[in-house]
Amino acid sequence: MTVRIEVFDDLDAVAQAAGKRLVEKIAAVQAERGVCSIVLTGGSAGIAVLDHVRRSQSDVDWRHVDIYWGDERFVPEDDGDRNELQARRALLEHIDVDPDRVHPMPAAGGEFGDDAEAAARAYGELLARRGDPAPEFDVHLLGMGPDGHIESLFPGHAALDEQTAAVVAVHDSPKPPPVRITLTYPALRNVDEVWFLVTGSDKAAPAAAAIGGDADVHEVPAAGARGRSATVWFLDTAAASELPES
Numbered sequence: 561m562t563v564r565i566e567v568f569d570d571l572d573a574v575a576q577a578a579g580k581r582l583v584e585k586i587a588a589v590q591a592e593r594g595v596c597s598i599v600l601t602g603g604s605a606g607i608a609v610l611d612h613v614r615r616s617q618s619d620v621d622w623r624h625v626d627i628y629w630g631d632e633r634f635v636p637e638d639d640g641d642r643n644e645l646q647a648r649r650a651l652l653e654h655i656d657v658d659p660d661r662v663h664p665m666p667a668a669g670g671e672f673g674d675d676a677e678a679a680a681r682a683y684g685e686l687l688a689r690r691g692d693p694a695p696e697f698d699v700h701l702l703g704m705g706p707d708g709h710i711e712s713l714f715p716g717h718a719a720l721d722e723q724t725a726a727v728v729a730v731h732d733s734p735k736p737p738p739v740r741i742t743l744t745y746p747a748l749r750n751v752d753e754v755w756f757l758v759t760g761s762d763k764a765a766p767a768a769a770a771i772g773g774d775a776d777v778h779e780v781p782a783a784g785a786r787g788r789s790a791t792v793w794f795l796d797t798a799a800a801s802e803l804p805e806s
């Protein structure tokens with residue numbers, strides 16, 4: 561597995577580079593296999609990438625891209641906190657996707673009411689119909705918090721030790737809102753390329769720890785995410801500031 565570290569001036573430069581690379585990657589996978597599957601992330605960096613994808617020209621056949629989410633805030637579908645809503649506004653509403661290939665996580669007040677566990681189980685069943693326990697995702701975008709969290713996997717949380725379910729509910733997220741649905745490490749095992757999108761000096765220490773390779777995932781959850789073929793870190797100079805010179 562290759563680890564690539566690419567450093568840019570700021571968030572916008574990170575998002576522009578990752579957005580350009582994403583459309584190139586999707587087009588290359590489609591040229592080889594006809595379809596491509598990607599996992600989106602929430603957070604400012606994750607959404608900024610989608611905004612750049614919207615503004616870039618590409619050969620992507622968006623009707624043959626399967627789109628999943630790595631986590632979701634368990635709030636009503638029209639709540640601006642929804643990662644799905646933010647992704648639709650940034651990109652999905654502006655491209656010709658096949659609705660049957662867009663797989664948002666359930667919202668609160670929807671089919672499962674306020675039962676986050678039932679919603680998580682349902683998404684896990686959706687994934688299990690496409691792989692064991694999840695599809696083989698081509699690219700999984702990941703933001704990272706200043707505590708080293710990814711998706712809604714937070715330091716010290718029980719979800720980090722989930723070994724079978726691909727999706728779980730979280731009720732005590734330290735990052736609001738508190739109730740979320742998240743992929744787990746078992747779902748991350750089937751990812752070909754993991755792409756981290758990390759900016760800001762407050763993330764320099766967890767980024768260095770995760771890249772260093774010997775961090776405990778219970779302390780730095782990002783350390784537990786790697787692609788089968790490649791793990792790419794798109795960093796700004798502030799987030800890269802604690803990396804060893806090499």
Ligand SMILES: O=C(O)[C@H](O)[C@@H](O)[C@H](O)[C@H](O)COP(=O)(O)O
Binds near residue numbers: 735
């Ligand atoms: O739903 C979420 O909040 C995200 O999935 C979360 O994991 C996010 O990616 C990180 O918190 C980084 O967010 P920023 O890029 O905004 O720092």
